[in-house]
Amino acid sequence: MEFNQVVGTRRSIRFFKPWRPVEHSKIQVMLEAANRASRSMNADYTRAIVVHRDDLSGETRAALRNPTTTADLDLAPTYILWYIDLEYINGAQERLNELVELNVLPPSHGWSKAYVDDLVWPQVLKPIADIPEVLMFMGAVETGIAICNALNAAVDQGLGTCLHAFTAADKVxxxxxxxxxxxPVWLQLVGYPAEEPEAGGQRPRRPLSKLFFEGDCTKPWQEDPEVTEHLKREGMIQAPAPFPYRAQEVRNLSRMFGLPE
Ligand SMILES: Cc1cc2nc3c(=O)[nH]c(=O)nc-3n(C[C@H](O)[C@H](O)[C@H](O)COP(=O)(O)O)c2cc1C
Structure with a gap:
């Protein structure tokens, strides 16, 4: 799938074909996409455990259930449990030096081993990473970026996926x-969609001019209508929810799975 189409087609899927397992190879692609995500200091922030619904005891599944994660758990065949490893900071200095050696961080921009060892690491990065809130904040951002790649990689491979609150982490x-x-950060459910991949249409989003600015905050981003039209043709902007038959789609899926209507 083209990139614009993947971004536009991704949406949270909540009805999965419970009988259809996800190929191991497709999960590997998602994990590789996560591992290719950008990250500060080239550190390893993100960890994940892939688990299969049918390998989990009823007790574990019940523990993962919460007010915002309900029937989804019974329908999705595969779960990815995403974590930040707060030990990411260990080895970060070496990772930066590795980037210097590889000329990713080039001398033209002031980088050298001495610059990392004597200035950037001890005076900039180490002090901020010693603040627990910052350590957590950086870990959350980087893990979010990695998860985003995994979400899009799922969609690119015809899978449905949705992130969920990750509760019962102590038990897990x-x-x-x-x-x-x-x-623990988020629980990602993965499977083949039982609803149409469009899942009733693209979700409402506020216009760019409400969210983004150019120059300063008094100047909303001005959309170029030609670009907007191009993105519609490319599939990043798709038909909005609700499709006229969405309520019926949900009703029929609920009936098929014995869920409340
Ligand atoms: C970090 C994160 C956590 C979420 N947690 C839940 C959740 O616990 N339960 C749920 O049903 N949906 C959850 N969602 C899905 C959002 O509700 C969903 O993204 C929103 O409805 C926008 O729709 P879209 O993802 O289809 O674009 C989560 C999404 C994100 C990004």
């Missing part, structure tokens, strides 16, 4: 031998 930690330095 014990059951799955999760290290103490891992902080």
């Amino acid at each position: 930690k014990e059951l799955l031998h999760v290290p103490d330095s891992w902080i």
Whole structure:
């Protein structure tokens, strides 16, 4: 799928074909996409555990259930549990130096091993990383970027996916031998959509001019209508929700799965 089409087609899927497993290879593509995501200091912030619904005990599944994650857990065959590993900071200095050696961080921009060891690491990065809130904040941002790649990689491969609140992390930690330095972030459900991939249409979003600015905050971003039309043709902007038959689609899916209507 083309990039614009992937971005436009991605939406949270909540009805999955519970009988159709996700190929291991497709999960690998998602994990590779996550691992290719940009990250500060080239550090390893993100960890994930892939688990399969049918390998989990009823007790574990029940523990993962919460007010915003309900029937989804029974329908999706594969879950990815995403974490930040707060130990990402260990080895970050070496990772930066590796980038210097590879000429990714070039001397033209002031970079050298001495610059990293004597200035950037001790005076800039180490002090901020010593503040727990910053350590967590950076980990959350980088993990979010990685997850975003995994979401799009799922859509690119014809899968449905949705992020969910990750509760019962203490129980999961014990059951799955999760290290103490891992902080739970989100639970990603993955499977083949039982609803149409359009899932009733693209979700409402506020216009760019409400969210983004150019120059300063008094100057809203001005959309170029030609670009907007181009993105419609390319599939980044798609028909908005609700499709006229969406309520019926949801009703029929609910009936098929024995869910409340
Ligand atoms: C970080 C994150 C957490 C979310 N948590 C939940 C959740 O717990 N339950 C749920 O049904 N949807 C969850 N969602 C899905 C959003 O509700 C959904 O993205 C929103 O409805 C916008 O639609 P879209 O993803 O289809 O564009 C989450 C999405 C994100 C990005």
